Structures are given as structure tokens and as C-alpha cells.
Amino acid sequence: MAQRSAPSTIVDVAKAAGVSVATVSRALRGMDRVSPSTRERVRRVADELSYLASPTATSLASGQTRIIGVVVPFASRWYFASMMSAIAKAMRDRGYQVLLFDVEPEPCGGRLELTRSMLWKRVDGVISINVAMTEGELELLRGVHVPVVSIGYDLPDRSSVGIDxxxxxxxxxxxxxxxxxxxxxxxxxxxxxxxxxxxxxxxxxxxxxxxxxxxxxxxxxxxxxxxxxxxxxxxxxxxxxxxxxxxxxxxxxxxxxxxxxxxxxxxxxxxxxxxxxxxxxxxxxxxxxxxxxxxxxxDFVAQGEQAAALLLESIAAQERSAFQPQRVVIDTELIVRGSTAPPRRQDSDGSG
Amino acid sequence: MAQRSAPSTIVDVAKAAGVSVATVSRALRGMDRVSPSTRERVRRVADELSYLASPTATSLASGQTRIIGVVVPFASRWYFASMMSAIAKAMRDRGYQVLLFDVEPEPCGGRLELTRSMLWKRVDGVISINVAMTEGELELLRGVHVPVVSIGYDLPDRSSVGIDxxxxxxxxxxxxxxxxxxxxxxxxxxxxxxxxxxxxxxxxxxxxxxxxxxxxxxxxxxxxxxxxxxxxxxxxxxxxxxxxxxxxxxxxxxxxxxxxxxxxxxxxxxxxxxxxxxxxxxxxxxxxxxxxxxxxxxDFVAQGEQAAALLLESIAAQERSAFQPQRVVIDTELIVRGSTAPPRRQDSDGSG
DNA sequence: GGCCGGTGTCTAAGCGCTTGCATAGAGGCG
DNA sequence: CGCCTCTATGCAAGCGCTTAGACACCGGCC
The missing domain is CATH 3.40.50.2300 (Response regulator)
Incomplete structure (x- = not known):
């Protein structure tokens, strides 16, 4: 009788566990005001039905998408690709997915500008890697209330990470x-x-x-x-x-x-x-x-990590409307290999 | 009196235009059964209110996210980054955004496997670039009814693009x-x-x-x-x-x-x-x-274009449940530069 | 003039969650 | 033993859209 075809919804779980959908929602998201025994039962039932909350429904109800956007000027260049990859991993560890905003300039004309439709209700935040934001974009981001952290440069009133x-x-x-x-x-x-x-x-x-x-x-x-x-x-x-x-x-x-x-x-x-x-x-x-x-x-990994952390902080802070921009500087390190050596002895030194 | 703070919803537009939300929805999406004059009026009002349909609400109601996932084994390597970038552009032109699935193996252990939570109700389709899908993943993709097109290799019962x-x-x-x-x-x-x-x-x-x-x-x-x-x-x-x-x-x-x-x-x-x-x-x-x-x-651009086109076809075909996998082969071209030349004349030829 | 087939529009039922508020019990206290 | 406080749970109103189906209106037809 179990419907293998239709994925189960929160209602199915609620029925099977003999509680209301509200309780299922609370139990599964680890909120308080749920008795341990109920939580356990709900969890087990959800497991059995291989229930997975619909991300679109969750987003609509909660207003959060658990997706962030990464803005890069050239997604295919090594620096940006590496940074993107590091960010994606850091974000994944935090339960977020990454939407790619490649604003690479077309052959003719300037680069693509961010638009409201790319951002609004789509992403919880944005990480911008070394792309010079226009005044219009900055205003847009302010307007749609999307937190931003920049990598490699600073944005007014936003957190940033980078090297010195x-x-x-x-x-x-x-x-x-x-x-x-x-x-x-x-x-x-x-x-x-x-x-x-x-x-x-x-x-x-x-x-x-x-x-x-x-x-x-x-x-x-x-x-x-x-x-x-x-x-x-x-x-x-x-x-x-x-x-x-x-x-x-x-x-x-x-x-x-x-x-x-x-x-x-x-x-x-x-x-x-x-x-x-x-x-x-x-x-x-x-x-x-x-x-x-x-x-x-x-260090790309460290920068990606920090950017992820700062962005989540910005998102959280925005909700409490208590945001303080931060600047994180990641150390660099000299790696000596074979391409440098003392200069060859000059026969003419010029001095004296 | 206009609320600049709260973004306008479809209800606002409906009220302002003096029609029902259903009509607004139809008018704005270019569906039929809307008189030209009404459509025009709705459009103008929507513009004035700078209305933008909430993507999350649209997704919940329609079941489509207008997002596709791109699976790459190493997002930072040139080949994958280039292909990803080409795909992102092709998809953008078609009104889709790209979610990055970087399944790069961790230092220890195999590569990340795709999970139901990454896909289900999150993406309308997936493009997989040269990553060997496991049997489990293939089944998962089948299970969540997410169309896939592969680049650089073939998947059973799915469209693919690549070079010869x-x-x-x-x-x-x-x-x-x-x-x-x-x-x-x-x-x-x-x-x-x-x-x-x-x-x-x-x-x-x-x-x-x-x-x-x-x-x-x-x-x-x-x-x-x-x-x-x-x-x-x-x-x-x-x-x-x-x-x-x-x-x-x-x-x-x-x-x-x-x-x-x-x-x-x-x-x-x-x-x-x-x-x-x-x-x-x-x-x-x-x-x-x-x-x-x-x-x-x-040609990455051509491959990205084709992959995008095939994926949209797959998505459309799935809805009509009339899918025929296709294989598109993109031509390659010899570019002669300076790294090849006839062999230096050998003093010993060995022959006779 | 009554009937019919289109159009254009509306009503309302979802889509599958979250969350503020109400409420029912269970204790604790005087 | 009644009252109050907590805690665990339920109810129901959203979130903002899509879409099937109902309906009103119009002209054309016999």
C-alpha cells in the first residue's frame, strides 16, 4: 500500500507518526518544545518514509533559500575557478548550495550586470570575487537585502576577506x-x-x-x-x-x-x-x-572558509539587524623554488 | 502611499490593474485567454510596481525551479571550468541558472556522491561533465525524475554531447x-x-x-x-x-x-x-x-550550447513523457602551431 | 428569440512548508 | 484542592504563485 511513486510530504509523516505537521516540522528541525520521545518517533517515521522536506516549499514558507550566489568575472580562469571551488566546499559543509553568476564580458560590450531577478528571493547571500561592483549593483544589493561578502577587495559596509x-x-x-x-x-x-x-x-x-x-x-x-x-x-x-x-x-x-x-x-x-x-x-x-x-x-581554502563564515554571519546579523562589517586578512607565504637566484656576477659594476 | 519597502506581489498588481491574480499570472506569462488590452494594462501596472514574480513561490506552484545543476569532478581545473562557464552562459540565455555540484574527492576517500537532497525539487535537470556516475547515482537520478545530459561520455538512456x-x-x-x-x-x-x-x-x-x-x-x-x-x-x-x-x-x-x-x-x-x-x-x-x-x-561554447539545448529538450520531453535520447558530436579542428615539425634528419635511418 | 460555441475573467484549490497563537495536561505551590 | 506556570502539541493562517474549472458575456445561427 506504500506509495513508492509519490515522494512523501510532511503530511504523510504527520499522519504516520500520529502528530500534527507543526510537530513534525519542529521535531525534524531540532527546535525545542518537542518531547524527546515524540522527536525520536517522528525521526524514525520520516526515515522510514524517506521523507525529505521540499526545498521550494521550505523556501517559500521561511523566506530562506539556503543558496548563495558567487559572482565571478571569469569563471574559467584559474584564480576564480579555484576560489569558487573553495567557496562551494565551505558552503556545502554549512548546508548551502552555490549558484554561479558568471558575469564575464561578452566579446562586445561590458560585463553582465547583476539584476534583481538574479538575486531577489533566489539567494540568501552573495560572495563576490574580485569583481568591481557598479554603484547600481551595490544599490540593488542593498535594495533586495542580500548580504554580500567580497573577496579580494572591499565594499562599503560589507565584510570582506583577502590577502594583504x-x-x-x-x-x-x-x-x-x-x-x-x-x-x-x-x-x-x-x-x-x-x-x-x-x-x-x-x-x-x-x-x-x-x-x-x-x-x-x-x-x-x-x-x-x-x-x-x-x-x-x-x-x-x-x-x-x-x-x-x-x-x-x-x-x-x-x-x-x-x-x-x-x-x-x-x-x-x-x-x-x-x-x-x-x-x-x-x-x-x-x-x-x-x-x-x-x-x-x-590560501584559497582558507579564504573560501572565511568568506563562507562571514557571509553566514552577515545573514544572521541581518535578521537581527545588528551587522558589523569585518575584514579578514589571510596570510601569505613565500615559497622559494628554482626561478630565483642571486644575480650573475657582473663584470661591470658601474660603482666607483 | 506606495510601499517602496515591501516588494509588490501578484496581489498588488491584480488590485492595481483591477483584475484577478489569475489574470495577472496569465497575462504576464504570455498565456492565451487574455485580451490584448488587459494584458497590456497588466504589464504596465506590473512595471510601475516593479513587480517580479517570487521564484520560490513560482517553483512551489509550478514544480519547476528554472535551475539546473552542473556536476564536475574538479571545478578548478581548466577543462571543467571552461565547460561550466560555457554551460552557464548558454543556460542563462535560456532563462536558467546554474547550481554548482563540485564533487571533487576529498584528500582521503572517493569523490562526493550526489544525494537526493542535492537534487530533489531543487533542479530541473543536470548536466554532468565527464564524471563517472555510479550505479547508485544513476538510479537516484531516475528516481527523482531529473533529466540528465552528459558531456564527454555517454549515459544509458540519456542525451549526451561531446567530441569524437x-x-x-x-x-x-x-x-x-x-x-x-x-x-x-x-x-x-x-x-x-x-x-x-x-x-x-x-x-x-x-x-x-x-x-x-x-x-x-x-x-x-x-x-x-x-x-x-x-x-x-x-x-x-x-x-x-x-x-x-x-x-x-x-x-x-x-x-x-x-x-x-x-x-x-x-x-x-x-x-x-x-x-x-x-x-x-x-x-x-x-x-x-x-x-x-x-x-x-x-569547442566549449558549442558543447555548452548543445548540452543546454538537449537538457531543455529532455525536460520538455519528460513532461510529455516522450523522450528519445540523442547524441551530439561536436567537430574538432587541427590547429597547427610551432610545436610540431618534420623530424630532424637522422644520420642513421636503419632502413636497408 | 432561444440556443450554442467561443472568449475573457474569476474563483478557489492546491503546492508543502513555517510559525504565532491557542490549548491541554502535568506538576508545583500555598 | 484550586490556581498558576510550564511544556508539549495542535490549529490555522500565511508564504506567493499556478491552474482546473466555473461562469458571464457576446455574436451568430436557425
Whole structure:
């Protein structure tokens, strides 16, 4: 007589357990005001009927979807994919699922903007990874009362997690400086027009300040800006090494992908890494080991965890309307591999 | 008097337009049995109230979530991230959102299995990218009546899209063979225990058959299997080139990531690509150009589009309970870059 | 003029939960 | 022994939509 076809609802469980649906709901969700024996019985019956609360019904009634959105500018790029994956895992552990908002720009035209229909009553919160939110989007998010935490940059009145970009780039630069390099170039990222995104600026500032701190000359033509792609970095490196005289003996890269492009370019030009040129990156990319790349590692898992935690806090706080934004900074770590070494002894030193 | 705070519901629109909620629902969803004038009025009122149907309520009432799940074994790897991104875009164009099911194996233990709670009443369908479904999962999917389309492999009684793995690998192999290479190695992927996943097997078979077709000897020790990572490919390449005698003059790789690992290894060993060894891959990875990699390109956008289309068909067909699985094969294309060239003239040819 | 088939619209019954409030017992207390 | 306080449970009103079926109205037809 048991209906194997139709999945059982809370009503079935209530009937089978001889209680009201309200009690079933309470019992199964671990709320108080349910006697231990009733709870146990309800649980057993629910199990037997392999009852599972309908998420859509639950959402409608409770107003919560247990889904969060993750906004990324380029879902297929390594950094974003890695971060997304880390977030998805952290969220899964907390009982949430992740909706993908890939706002990658179409060939023509700017990136996709978040809309009310993507968010409203759809997600309990949003994690935005390094995407410069427009003023309109920020207002939208405020309007639909969706908490946000940002990764990699800060949003007004929102929690955020990220690494210390300045410190990471400073560590990378100081590393080659400590090895004795004095002719050091920097390949970074183009500065974003959006003021909120500080990574390109901060990393570059760290580089220039590290150079200046040692009293070394700062050459503008040795500070290059990419679109973060290895290809672009490759091309810039070729130009740089062809035209510069003297040539830099070390190149600090704002990311490992940039560094990989640079390494490939150097090899192509017949320059040895690190014999002729040292290269250091930031990230600890999956392929960094392959390139023997010295780098400053950032921890995706930790960032995903923190972002998840902060978002849930924001959600909870919103309900109590008692929200205090927080900033969490995750440590980075210098990983020394084979792409950096002291500069080759110069026959001409210039000094004296 | 207008409540800017509370978002308007269908009831508000109905009142303001002087019709019943049923009419609003019909009018807004473009159903028939609504007079043009009424429809127009309802539309205008809805606009004015900036009404948006609550997705949770709609889902509860209609039984559809307009969300699909994408199952990937490693969300952060390039292939999966690219495919996911393509799917997300194709689905977005069709009014669906994408829920991420990253089933990446934990350090210890197998991969995460899909559960009823991840699927039931949550997604209208699932696209599974190259993940070997267990028998339990297949049954689960059947049980919850969630249509599935698979990418990169076939599932019994379900639609699928993919490239012709055999043809792709055959093209790659024939390419180096046509260039005159006779000492050719293959670095592929370990064969999956799951019978459904044929990519590793098919690509390898294409290689061996191409070799045999030309009457060339097949050396087992020149057929290597990786876990798809460049690092593994790198290590295998180093071993191969150190131990083999004679050495292969060309290496066919089952993917571009493998090919990149191989190229890096060769460079490290002081071997030129393509002067000493030609390398060909499959995929046309974002970084393939950087490595000047000759490769067989596969089109992610087309695959994502097709998968989306097939899934929507499956969903529609399921409602009419008239489903016919389909298999769509997307063409691949040889992209010749600089990593392949005729073999260097051998002083010893061995022949006669 | 009565009958009929369309249209356009409404009524109301769900969809399957959550939750505020009412209530029935069970003790504890004076 | 009556009264009050708690605790465990039930009742029922939502949550905001979809949709089957009822119904009114209209013109056309014999």
C-alpha cells in the first residue's frame, strides 16, 4: 500500500507518526518544545518514509533559500575557478548550495550586470570575487537585502576577506632584492578604473616602495601592466628584454600566470631562468611547481572558509539587524623554488 | 502611499490593474485567454510596481525551479571550468541558472556522491561533465525524475554531447605521422574503471591504430598514462626521455595540459621543441598559444550550447513523457602551431 | 428569440512548508 | 484542592504563485 511513486510530504509523516505537521516540522528541525520521545518517533517515521522536506516549499514558507550566489568575472580562469571551488566546499559543509553568476564580458560590450531577478528571493547571500561592483549593483544589493561578502577587495559596509596585496608583492620584491638584484622590473596588472579594486595598485605600490626603500632607481619603463593573462605578459616580456639596456636581472610578477608567460618568453629569448633572469610570482598556481616558480602563496581554502563564515554571519546579523562589517586578512607565504637566484656576477659594476 | 519597502506581489498588481491574480499570472506569462488590452494594462501596472514574480513561490506552484545543476569532478581545473562557464552562459540565455555540484574527492576517500537532497525539487535537470556516475547515482537520478545530459561520455538512456575522442586523437597522431615521424610516444590518461568513461580508452586506441595503420612498431613503454595533470606528464616525460633509446621524435598528448607538462620537461632536458621532439596536444587550452602548441581544438561554447539545448529538450520531453535520447558530436579542428615539425634528419635511418 | 460555441475573467484549490497563537495536561505551590 | 506556570502539541493562517474549472458575456445561427 506504500506509495513508492509519490515522494512523501510532511503530511504523510504527520499522519504516520500520529502528530500534527507543526510537530513534525519542529521535531525534524531540532527546535525545542518537542518531547524527546515524540522527536525520536517522528525521526524514525520520516526515515522510514524517506521523507525529505521540499526545498521550494521550505523556501517559500521561511523566506530562506539556503543558496548563495558567487559572482565571478571569469569563471574559467584559474584564480576564480579555484576560489569558487573553495567557496562551494565551505558552503556545502554549512548546508548551502552555490549558484554561479558568471558575469564575464561578452566579446562586445561590458560585463553582465547583476539584476534583481538574479538575486531577489533566489539567494540568501552573495560572495563576490574580485569583481568591481557598479554603484547600481551595490544599490540593488542593498535594495533586495542580500548580504554580500567580497573577496579580494572591499565594499562599503560589507565584510570582506583577502590577502594583504601590499605585503604579498612586497615579500616577492624583497626576496629578489635580498638576493642582490638591483635591476628589477615589474609586470603587474592594469589599474582598474573602479576605486574599490585595489589589487593592481597595491601590488605595484609595494614594488615601487621596496625599490625606493633600497635607494635604487625606479624606471617607469620597467613597470608594465597586463590584463593578467600569460599571453600578454609574454609579449611584454619579449619587448622589455629586447629593448632594455641594461636588462633587468629579475622580474617581479603580480601573479603566477603572468610569471609563467614571462618565463616562457625568457626561455624563448634564450635567457635562462634563473641564471640570466630571476622571476617571482604571486599565488602558487597549480602549475607553479612545474615552472619551478618562486612565489608568494595565497590560501584559497582558507579564504573560501572565511568568506563562507562571514557571509553566514552577515545573514544572521541581518535578521537581527545588528551587522558589523569585518575584514579578514589571510596570510601569505613565500615559497622559494628554482626561478630565483642571486644575480650573475657582473663584470661591470658601474660603482666607483 | 506606495510601499517602496515591501516588494509588490501578484496581489498588488491584480488590485492595481483591477483584475484577478489569475489574470495577472496569465497575462504576464504570455498565456492565451487574455485580451490584448488587459494584458497590456497588466504589464504596465506590473512595471510601475516593479513587480517580479517570487521564484520560490513560482517553483512551489509550478514544480519547476528554472535551475539546473552542473556536476564536475574538479571545478578548478581548466577543462571543467571552461565547460561550466560555457554551460552557464548558454543556460542563462535560456532563462536558467546554474547550481554548482563540485564533487571533487576529498584528500582521503572517493569523490562526493550526489544525494537526493542535492537534487530533489531543487533542479530541473543536470548536466554532468565527464564524471563517472555510479550505479547508485544513476538510479537516484531516475528516481527523482531529473533529466540528465552528459558531456564527454555517454549515459544509458540519456542525451549526451561531446567530441569524437577517437577522431581527435587520430587527427593529432596522423599529423605527426604525416610530418614523417616514426618514433612516436603517447602520453594519455589512466583508464577509468568506470566503463562509461571512454575518453582515455578511445584516445589511446586512436593512437595505437594510427601507428599500426602505418605499419610502425608499437612500443608499450612509449604509451604512458597520467592523471591528466601537467606535473605528472612532466615527470613521465623526463623518465621517458632519459631511459628510451632511441628516443621518440614526437609525443602525442591526450590533452594540452599534458602537452604543456611535456614541453616544459623537454625544455628542461635541453631538448628543443620542435627541433628535437615534436609535441601535439588536444583541447586548444588558453595557454596553448603561449607554448606554440599544435593541437586539436574542441569547442566549449558549442558543447555548452548543445548540452543546454538537449537538457531543455529532455525536460520538455519528460513532461510529455516522450523522450528519445540523442547524441551530439561536436567537430574538432587541427590547429597547427610551432610545436610540431618534420623530424630532424637522422644520420642513421636503419632502413636497408 | 432561444440556443450554442467561443472568449475573457474569476474563483478557489492546491503546492508543502513555517510559525504565532491557542490549548491541554502535568506538576508545583500555598 | 484550586490556581498558576510550564511544556508539549495542535490549529490555522500565511508564504506567493499556478491552474482546473466555473461562469458571464457576446455574436451568430436557425
Amino acid at each position: 596585496d601590499y605585503a604579498a608583492a612586497r615579500t616577492a620584491t624583497d626576496h629578489v632584492l635580498d638576493l642582490g638584484h638591483r635591476e628589477v622590473a615589474y609586470i603587474g596588472a592594469a589599474l582598474e578604473p573602479n576605486e574599490l579594486v585595489e589589487t593592481p595598485r597595491e601590488r605595484r605600490r609595494a614594488f615601487t616602495e621596496a625599490i625606493e626603500k633600497r635607494g635604487l632607481p625606479l624606471r617607469d619603463e620597467w613597470i608594465l601592466a597586463t590584463d593578467w593573462t600569460p599571453q600578454h605578459a609574454h609579449d611584454l616580456t619579449v619587448d622589455l628584454m629586447r629593448s632594455a639596456s641594461p636588462r633587468p636581472t629579475a622580474i617581479v610578477c603580480a601573479s603566477d600566470e603572468i610569471a609563467m608567460g614571462t618565463c616562457l618568453a625568457l626561455t624563448e629569448l634564450g635567457l635562462g631562468v634563473p641564471e640570466d633572469v630571476s622571476v617571482v610570482g604571486i599565488d602558487d598556481h597549480t602549475m607553479a611547481g612545474l615552472f619551478s616558480l618562486t612565489t608568494v602563496r595565497q | 575522442d577517437y577522431a581527435a586523437a587520430r587527427t593529432a597522431t596522423d599529423h605527426v605521422l604525416d610530418l614523417g615521424h616514426r618514433e612516436v610516444a603517447y602520453i594519455g590518461a589512466a583508464l577509468e574503471p568506470n566503463e562509461l568513461v571512454e575518453t582515455p580508452r578511445e584516445r589511446r586506441r586512436a593512437f595505437t591504430e594510427a601507428i599500426e595503420k602505418r605499419g610502425l612498431p608499437l612500443r608499450d613503454e612509449w604509451i604512458l598514462a597520467t592523471d591528466w595533470t601537467p606535473q605528472h606528464a612532466h615527470d613521465l616525460t623526463v623518465d621517458l626521455m632519459r631511459s628510451a633509446s632511441p628516443r621518440p621524435t614526437a609525443i602525442v598528448c591526450a590533452s594540452d595540459e599534458i602537452a604543456m607538462g611535456t614541453c616544459l620537461a623537454l625544455t628542461e632536458l635541453g631538448l628543443g621543441v620542435p627541433e628535437d621532439v615534436s609535441v601535439v596536444g588536444i583541447d586548444d587550452h588558453t595557454m596553448a598559444g603561449l607554448f606554440s602548441l599544435t593541437t586539436v581544438r574542441q
